[in-house]
Amino acid sequence: MDEAALNARVGATVRALREKSGFSMRELARRSGVSQPFLSQIERGVSAPSMVTTYRLAEALGVLPGALLPAPAAAQVTVVRAGEGRDIPVANRPDAAVGRALLMQPGSPLEIIEYRIEPGGHIAEWFEMPGDLGVYLIEGRLDVEVDGYGVVRLAAGDFVAHPASIPHRWHLVDDEPARALLAIAHAPEGARHPSGHS
Structure with a gap:
């Protein structure tokens, strides 16, 4: 498509x-x-x-x-080949880093997104959402800033997890490229209710 x-x-x-x-x-x-x-x-x-x-x-x-x-077509097995997956920019701005959604499907409480972060790409957007998340750094170095906790510096092979409801954002270290895998586990659909916040 x-x-x-x-x-x-x-x-x-x-x-x-x-x-x-x-x-x-x-x-x-x-x-x-x-x-x-x-x-x-x-x-x-x-x-x-x-x-x-x-x-x-x-x-x-x-x-x-x-x-x-x-x-997607109904299947119990999902295969996403290199170069496939929907590109989703982090924010609505031209310099935003772009993530590749490897798993982000209706009804699935699990999301997997790969980020290739280049110097100059905007990633420092604050995020918060229901559920839990984990970040695994494949290459490069990345600072994960978690509100109220501080900054966790990740090197290749490092992993950090925290509640996704805590505001968090990322920063490249020394303006060097990085590649990260973000996994988010949401509550199942039936457990969610429309929010009344403005």
């Missing part, structure tokens, strides 16, 4: 979930902290949501982030 068709399916999914929740576009924009014009672009398939936007929309709609992406 090409990028335009994928964006159209993501947009249709967001719109269907919004309508199912009984939210106007303005209300979903307010609850998710996304501008209404940008939400309109997502729903029309003109723009693709970044990781930040995907998490914010999913939380506002009370679903797992993978529910916003098109469902």
